[in-house]
Amino acid sequence: MAELLTISLEELVYSLSTLMDHTIAPLRDHHRRTTIAAYHIAFYLDLTWQQRNDLIFASAIHDIGAFSIKEQKALLDLRFEDQHINQHARAAYLLFKEFSQFEHVAIILRYHHAYLNATTNAQRAKIPYESLILQVADQVAVLSMDAHNILDRSAKIIEEINKQSGVMFAPEIVEAFNKAAEKEKFWLDINNLSLSALFAERLKLDNLHFKSDELMGLVNMFRRIIDFRSEVTSTHTAGVSVVAAELARIHGSEEETIRKITMAGFLHDIGKLIVPSEILEKPGKLTRAEFNIIRTHTYFTYEFLNTLSIFSDIRDWASQHHERLNGRGYPFHENDRSLSFESRAIAVADVFTALTEDRPYRKGVTGKEAMVVLDVDVQKQELDPNLVLLLGEHQDEINQARIKAQDRSRKEYQAFMKEMNKEGF
């Protein structure tokens, strides 16, 4: 019988939400603000325990499908009638519904811009109550952003939200908002309260329980969240993961280690959630500033995994893939004395995959050509010589496995994009 695992939902919500809120794109801090607003509004509504859990979870990640600066800016511009505002909601839905326990959260995300005046009666019947709360909380978060002193602006925001009562928003939710908004505490919390403080002091969320063999499903959901932000990255993680796992298998690692390396491979670039897709997609040379943004991603991979106790043993393997044996990698400047076999394997797999994979603007090099580059990296004392040797010896077989994994991922991405480009709710 499969072992039962527990994940702290508070840790998951905190780590994912905080990661997204570190973005350099316009929605910085937006998820925290929305979650705090939703928490306060929900206090005046009669929600079940489960509904409250799901509302907080959904609020904390609701714009995870807005990949670009352009899209994020539009969300702050309040152009509600735009159809494209639904695209990011649909993306979030498609990403989260992949993990069976998150199906209801996925539906909340799908309808988080399905306002009263933008939907038909038939559509409205499908909208979860939590989405209606999230809609109001989201707008409060947007309207209160960048307020020097939020109390200077609260009256204006109350007026704006009430204007939309029965128009965009359900009157019942606006009433709850009105009660919450009477207190300065509501506004000051929106500007100041961290999610960790919220969970530590006021709000307990239920843990998630699932069978140990479902863990890969959860990690696989993360893989899609990371890669599907752009066509450029759409198959990268799948490639890195399989190359690293194959290296470990040939090396003779145990089954359990190989499974964990696969997961570390799936998660290695999760820090890229802070990078808007415009930078991921730039075909030419990056500016120094753009490269510096990319260079932060492994730090955020580390921070994300560090918060989640269930992933503590793969944290280092996943976040050290830009470290180098000579100590000149980033961000920790680890070296040949501190880097584990697993971390080295993912670093080698990352370079090999980056070279051989096709991008929309260029074809990948052959396995043979990639090995020439990897040998130079060994000369420079960057990559592990034994692992590069191993890869060279089994290059055909490993490269075939990579191609297969990336082809599969490409098909998944195409299906995802097809769904995403549908019109309406």
Ligand SMILES: [Fe+2]
């Ligand atoms: Fe949104």
Ligand SMILES: [Fe+2]
């Ligand atoms: Fe939002």
Ligand SMILES: [Fe+2]
């Ligand atoms: Fe990376």
